[in-house]
Amino acid sequence: MTGKIIIDIEKCKGCGLCVMVCPKGQIVISEKSNKKGYFPAKFKGSDNCSGCAMCAIICPEAAIRVCKNSENKAKK
Amino acid sequence: MTGKIIIDIEKCKGCGLCVMVCPKGQIVISEKSNKKGYFPAKFKGSDNCSGCAMCAIICPEAAIRVCKNSENKAKK
């Protein structure tokens, strides 16, 4: 696994933009709503995430933290 | 005499613009003030006025009436 993301589901509003931009199809919308009633995004957690941070860059709630294996650092 | 002008001296404020533009030097500023205290323009009354109306066109007070011999009509 080169990358992974952590979604703050209480900040997430389930807009689906991260789902749209993830080149690896790593994100889906969850079926369980958060406290506010939104259906947040969910990281699939498979091995394909590249840590490219595209999901995080488009997230209007800045709800996504992106991690990456340290050998290949990406710029923040 | 091809042309002449009639200056309404109570409207005139003696700005001298007509004097400036008259191509024939037909206008001077009078030495006697009008009721308001302005020194109005004065038509020299010599034969040189062409009735070109340049004085009237620039007069901010529209204080000048221009007459012309009827044979050579000018546009208003």
Place this chain on the structure above:
Amino acid sequence: MQNISELYEEIIIAGFGGQGIMLAGKLLAQTAMKAKKEITYMPSYGAEVRGGTANCMVVTAEREIASPLVTHPNSLIIMNKASMEKFAPRLKDNGLLIYNSSLIDYEPQVSKTIKVLAIPVDQLAIELGNPKSANMIIVGAYLQMRGIISPDTAVDCLTQTIAKRHHKMLEVNKKAIYCGAKFAKEQPI
């Protein structure tokens, strides 16, 4: 059923943004009007609504209504947890509480004098084939429980309350109202 001339019913309907709270309230208001009651309907409005909770207040009475604002409702229709927390404590003694048990998975802590109906409206709506009709189901349940106005009257008002462009939804909404009413009727209270 209480003495009709004494009727002064103050309702709060509350829930989440997209749950059709306002429409439910308007339908109730329209229904009461049709039933020749005095009525007022007061929405929460403006930026408050954005992303947060939505609620509205309906008052129906036999006499002139003083305030359209309801601080302490007789009847409370609750569609999500946040609204339960906010409004349940304000309910009057001997009042009525109807809530969406599809989203609220606990028993509300209210006074013993209060009649409570838990109804899984989201689930019922999905079963009906239209997840958006949960609001209509809960209206049906309310009318049935309260027993002041018949659910039929609400059905009669649907054409007025629902915008023309959504009139293809009339039938399913009608079904939803009756579904709610039926659910309520079958409760063992």
Place this chain on the structure above:
Amino acid sequence: MQNISELYEEIIIAGFGGQGIMLAGKLLAQTAMKAKKEITYMPSYGAEVRGGTANCMVVTAEREIASPLVTHPNSLIIMNKASMEKFAPRLKDNGLLIYNSSLIDYEPQVSKTIKVLAIPVDQLAIELGNPKSANMIIVGAYLQMRGIISPDTAVDCLTQTIAKRHHKMLEVNKKAIYCGAKFAKEQPI
């Protein structure tokens, strides 16, 4: 010369736009201030001035001045015909009227009790070599006639009243004040 402690002198100076009316008024005010009087100076202002008449009001007194506005002046300094028509009727009995006889070619019709001085200030100014100093001449004449403050005091105030960039004109203005004073002194009143 009246009892000085009773002094309550209300002056209007009026004339045509470019005649230096305001400057004359300010000089009078400055002069009275130097002479340790209470003083107020009130110009006519704003668009009224445009192309029309200009006037200002100066009040000097030994005690606090109530209103800086003068409706009925003791003293009137008039520089053109239009102003004569407007202000002469407002002059108080036993007042003083000084006017520019270079521009006003008739005897003003005022009450017999009024002291009148006709002074051809424009002409005198031209003779002095500075047509613009007519206003100073008339101030000199006023001070002389009124006899409350000496024209010397006015001369002393010139540096303050006249803007720095015009200080080359100080000398000619001084001459003008004295010229007016002299003219007034020589009058047979």
Place this chain on the structure above:
Amino acid sequence: METVFTRTPTLKDCATHYCPGCGHGIAHRLLAETIDELQIAPKTIGIAPVGCAVLAYDYLDVDMIEVAHGRAPAVATGIKRTNPDKIVFSYQGDGDLAAIGTAEIIHAAHRAEQLTVIFINNAIFGMTGGQMAPTTVLGQVTATSQQGRKAIGQGYPLQISELLAILPGTVYVERCALSSVAQIKKAKKAIKHAFELQIGGANGLSLVELLSPCPTYWRMTPVKAMQWIENEMTKVFPLGCLKNNQ
């Protein structure tokens, strides 16, 4: 002998309150002549600005309205929208149009209101005593730029006609000057064209900017003022048609 030039009827027979050599008088006459030549006096509604020309209704013999400083384009919108058969013009100074009234003129243009605007740019606030206007040129001394206008802190002269010309809602924008007989004749043509566009139902706003002398607050003789327009002002505000959609 025959009269070949005299006052036009819509210009009332009275002297103005303007200073000697002021351009407002010339502009009024051109307007009045235009109205008479187009025979629209009975259906014209004019808007006077707050500025030296606030009393324009004392000189122009058509229905007129005096409005709050800068709001002429809004008032004009109110009039024209409810009276599309009338010919509506506003007459605004540079303080009125380019300072306090910026939003209103831009949005009237933006909405493509069918109005004619006569914009008198004399690079000064005349009525209030000669303060700096948005159109005051660099270095110009005014009551509030006593050291001469400087770009830094006071801004560059605002070419508002250029701004308006790029809005799709304007159909005609031209800058003329009242500085000579030739220029005045051009100005007259421009004004007439602007009115003709409105009469013809052109879908947008027509505006004629007139560089106009204010000898009083330029501290110049009227003659010098005319020269200053030709020599200095036109450098900053180039004459000519900025836009003509027809």
Place this chain on the structure above:
Amino acid sequence: METVFTRTPTLKDCATHYCPGCGHGIAHRLLAETIDELQIAPKTIGIAPVGCAVLAYDYLDVDMIEVAHGRAPAVATGIKRTNPDKIVFSYQGDGDLAAIGTAEIIHAAHRAEQLTVIFINNAIFGMTGGQMAPTTVLGQVTATSQQGRKAIGQGYPLQISELLAILPGTVYVERCALSSVAQIKKAKKAIKHAFELQIGGANGLSLVELLSPCPTYWRMTPVKAMQWIENEMTKVFPLGCLKNNQ
């Protein structure tokens, strides 16, 4: 594993009140990141608009002020003139900047105020419930253009950045979009450049216009809204740098 992307400190750790998919959230983050990267948080003063972003101070951890609708550029002028050592930005919507605040933004630019303006163009009045904005595109359905905006009577979409770019008082004007990762990256660069200009003491106003989604009042999903920006909005509001004096 190492965190390669996370919230920047100047973006407070809380959820916003914005609708799902709203561009304001993205814009806020870019701003916060810029401020942190330039290390100017302790000397930055921000101005919140009246609009959906009125609560921007709840999200941006710098000194901030809330101002009357549209008047941000005037307030910014008051702040920057008296505090030339501070970095002052305003954040304004299209209603705020291009409708009621037209005069203020034009004159702040005209006076070459040393300010940075983040202009959120979402072609709508968001906060008040989705009415037509000056930037609403032709045909767009809003609460006050229920038949779709028509040029005649309602005006063409107002390209206010183009207007501002021609004023000599602006040093930098660029239009970006928040519609894709690539565009967002460009927007970030533009914002940073605008701030750098102010920090460097550039003599004028820098403005970045951001085409920003309002899924709620465009009546679209957030994903559709992004596509609509790319397919429709950029036709009317072409992306790119309109002016860069440095």
Place this chain on the structure above:
Amino acid sequence: MSEKKLICGNEAMAEAAIIAGLDAYFGYPITPQNEVTAYMSRRMPELDRVFVQCESELAAVNMVYGAVATGKRAMTSSSSPGISLMQEGISYLAGAELPAVIVNVMRGGPGLGNIAPSQADYFQATRGGGHGDYRTIVLAPANVQELADFMSLAFDLADQYRITVMVLADGILGQMMEPVILEKKEQRKLPPKDWALTGAKDRKQNIVRSLWLKDGVLEEINRKLQKKYKEIQKKEILCEEYEIENAEIIVVAYGIAARIAKGTVDKAKKEGIKVGLIRPITLWPFPAEQINRAADKAKVFLTVELSCGQMVEDVKLAVAGKAPVEFYGRSGGGVPSDGEIMKEIKQLAAKR
């Protein structure tokens, strides 16, 4: 048309204005009156009348100024901050004696405040927030039906007296729905608008203006205005007196506050408290005489407002020392509840 419709205050007001012959609506969005703008944007073009969404409230009031100067019926509506921006325009309307109608759906202040209901613009409306000596007629509806009904009254009053009429509502009245009958009212006999700008065809030029530079003329104009205002004070006061015959306590309240207070008065009477209500319907002209008359019998007055105390000054001026005038208010969007008012009434009753 005379069927009852369930409709919100903002839309009822809009439709009623249209029925009253509105030629043009000019507005700029602001909560809590956005429904007016939205409604007008749809209905006015349907009827071939004028709707303009303005660039600001400044523009809106000035567009109204232009439209009414030509003799048309025009209006704008807004909420508190937007109305503040119109103050110069309102003063100009007064100076030029133009008949305009302006609706203020008040919200919490000062500043941006909030969007909750309020009555804190009473001073602004009744004293004139603009400059100079002028008045506007101020109508204060207490329910949606009145909000609708007062629109035709507002236009008639405006036309009759060449004056600006302000309709002062609040967030509740604008937003709430009630059954309403919308129907055409009979129009008053109105003077011809021979002053209007219609093009100087076959008559002398008309001028609409408020600048009067010549000595004494502006004062003359002001005297004329004051005379008009006196006439309105004499003829146009509206006021509801409810159960005041034997009342020892008189509640004075207007608009939504009056509506709530009325319910409380009913309850209090049932409990044996001698209490009545005076509800000013015109806030200017203020029903000072009615209140003064009531003060001959009443022992105490209680003014209830959604403000920190504004109308209470007019009540005191009216009572003129005959009885104490107490105040209960909620501010910043707070609304007095039935219970709160009852508590105040009982306290006063206990003191008697």
Place this chain on the structure above:
Amino acid sequence: MSEKKLICGNEAMAEAAIIAGLDAYFGYPITPQNEVTAYMSRRMPELDRVFVQCESELAAVNMVYGAVATGKRAMTSSSSPGISLMQEGISYLAGAELPAVIVNVMRGGPGLGNIAPSQADYFQATRGGGHGDYRTIVLAPANVQELADFMSLAFDLADQYRITVMVLADGILGQMMEPVILEKKEQRKLPPKDWALTGAKDRKQNIVRSLWLKDGVLEEINRKLQKKYKEIQKKEILCEEYEIENAEIIVVAYGIAARIAKGTVDKAKKEGIKVGLIRPITLWPFPAEQINRAADKAKVFLTVELSCGQMVEDVKLAVAGKAPVEFYGRSGGGVPSDGEIMKEIKQLAAKR
């Protein structure tokens, strides 16, 4: 500096503001206060302080809003129509509790009116022409010296209470010249401006705002504001009582009207009439108590204003029915003369 200078009110006020530590002046020209703008445009840059000629009064008040939010001393000045345009801004200043100083050199209204002196913006200044429940302190100088002196007072009051202070002058005070001493006044002890926007260095973020959406918060803010206003009413009233000991007739007037009336009172006393003068110096807070106390002895009050009757309402509220309150006013730029006031006084004296 302590030498007497002959200077007009507008310039005296401008220089006095500068001496009081003015950091920034923002203004837009309007008669009769153009001398302020012109003076500031010259002096402020000389002193390396800020002068901006704004695009409008709207911009001016908002620039002031920005500057004072950073803790600087800033002001604007204007005349009636311009002040009307600032009403939204003033309400925002109140809501955000910012210390601003605004000078209104009043002119004839309503509308464009004229440029002659007036006092017809009393309501606007004291009641708040903007929206919401707020107050501004209003200082009313009666001569050029006071106009100057009140500037430092205005800034101190503004800073002490975080409030807008309005100095209400008129065309005469602005234009007239009098000998004036311009000198630095001792500054009050002022609270630190820890709320100001100075960059959030080593402290938490500061926010200047007036929007409070959460239930009840705005009401809390309003309560706080009202408490502050009460405190000001307790501590900051200024009022001149002149010869009121044995007065049967008390003239109440402020500003230029008071100055003229004082002369008349002197004359009337010489004629044996028992007359005195109360001159409110702070118009808000209004010296109601002082007037009420005087009403214990006085038989009648005569309010004199350059308006159709505005302060007279406050006088009536203060007198509270203890004595009749008469009014004499001139409007639209007219100024009551000594003789006119005397006539009124004599008429009242004759009736006693």
